Amino acid sequence: MKRSAVVQEIMKNYEKKRRLAEERRQEKVAAIYHRLPQLEALETKMKKKGISITKALLSEPEKQQLLLQQLEDDLTLLRRQRQDLMNQHGLKEADFEPVWECTYCQDRGVLKDGSHCSCFKQQLINEAYHMSNLAGILEKENFKTFRLDLFSTDKVAGETISQRENMRQILTECEGFAFNFDLPEEKNLLFYGHTGLGKTFMANCIAKSLLDRGHIVIYQTAIKLITLLENHQFGKDSREKDPQTLERLFNCDLLIIDDLGTELTNTFTNSQLFQIINTRQLEGRKTLISTNLPPSTLMERYDDRICSRIFAHYNFVKFYGQDVRWQGTETL
Template sequence: MKKENINKILVNYQEKLDFKKSILKDKKKALYRKIPRLEIIDKEIKMHSLKTNKLILRNPINIEDEISKLKTFIGELKKEKAFILTENNIPLDYLTIKYDCNLCKDTGFLKNGKRCKCLKQKIISNYYEMSNLQHKLDNENFKNFNLNIFSDKAIEGRKKSQKENIREILSKTESFATSFNSSKVKNLLFYGPTGQGKTYLCNCIANSLINKGHLVIYQTAFKLIEIIENARFNKNNFSNKDENYQMLFSSDLLIIDDLGTEFINTFTNVEIFNIINTRLNQNKKTIISTNLSPIQIKEKYSDRISSRLFGNYEMLSFYGPDLRWES
């Protein structure tokens, strides 16, 4: 990945944090104006905490008494503060920053200086051009999933209505997300025509796992192949060691949307097989979504690919009326 892209991401971290800090400062000012006693309490807490720390550092003998007195005093101040806040209907955490990521406190780096998972996710999201998805990810999640838009009419030749079918798939995808770390969880392959909610469910899973701090790559097969080709045949001094390319194999979850829309040839067959096979061997989870039927998958892809898919993926069939025509 280009350095200026990483810099941009880091500047973005800084700007966001600065913004949160300045909002907090304003909130504090306004609150102190309204309740001046709070400012005095905060100053006292700060002063006495410093004093306590200094005493502990100097570590002379027989200071336990003094330290315990200070701690009691600070405790009393905190109690008074909590009382005032509660009396004024102000939440106790009103004057604390709400971080997007509590691990790194929105700095992107952990205490040991290593990159936080949230930063790693931002870097691969940038590399795999997932940023356009961010808005979708914010809205398309399990909480917003609406079963009522699916038809409960009987469908000829099917045992279940569209709604019953989706309800089952939904429960399987939810348990995929909640039991993600278990080795018993199978990879998923969504197949069926467009407008059945396949992509929406992929977004739900991506969203849920990214929020839990897993590294997720989510891209259409078409775009994925384009990114691999670009990386291979030009430009950025690509090598197999390229960290972002390696993420295709090592990310916690890879979601390949719209398999079958890419241009299929020997090169893409090899690349796709490599990715699917390596991830299986390393027990890394993959989800594939496609408009192709199992028969079409068999026709279009090498035997090596289809046997890996049919043997190791739970095949989930989507069917029923096209939802895009409904609303």
């Protein structure tokens, strides 16, 4: 689902909210009038006064000043009577107004200056979180909870810098990716390295940072992604076909494909994966791939079309060193 489609959906909800608020207001006012018919009579009188004076002004324009003064006097009197009656029955002006969920934008989502209200932004974020498949985990796994000190400062055999230094560079790169996300020249990311080195954690950090800014992020493991595509293509049961979920894989702002290489690869998966990667690339949407496979194995596993896209348009980020206990987040 594109951001614009989500926005449209949210705006429809605002319209619905406003309609409901207006209906409730009418019910509330009707109940007050039912209880106090004299109040309604006063208000009808005030309206009629205005109309009769307008008519009089048209037929006797020379008496304008006098007529307006008369109107003002009459209205002042009627207003006072109305106010007295309201006071007697403990009514306030607010009792005649709609009750808005958001008083800033009166459930329009947009403020008077045309900018989006903060309630709109929050809804967009909530909706994006809901769709991301990451809603629960991101409170624990984000840039703020990421701890460099968990990584060893020992030199890693075959590498020029320590694991911690490497993670520091990765952190900088990932923060940069999130920060520059909207720049078309910012490349996609491919995380590779063994399990337990923080690839998923780092992908989650990026996801949260983007979600909090109202971007649509979708997380899927490669296995789930292929299952979704297979169901769509071959699923006999229409309940297994979920066009919206499928559409989001193509249209979301950031697609995270986790654990690439754990799915079964065949001609079908290769062509489907290519469709997603290539379409997203052509449409300028970013993708983050995470895999346990080293680049040389990726090249053997996936056909040339996929590899050429990945090698041309992705920054390769290597995770190495010792397994940190990513599962026991209380140690982070």
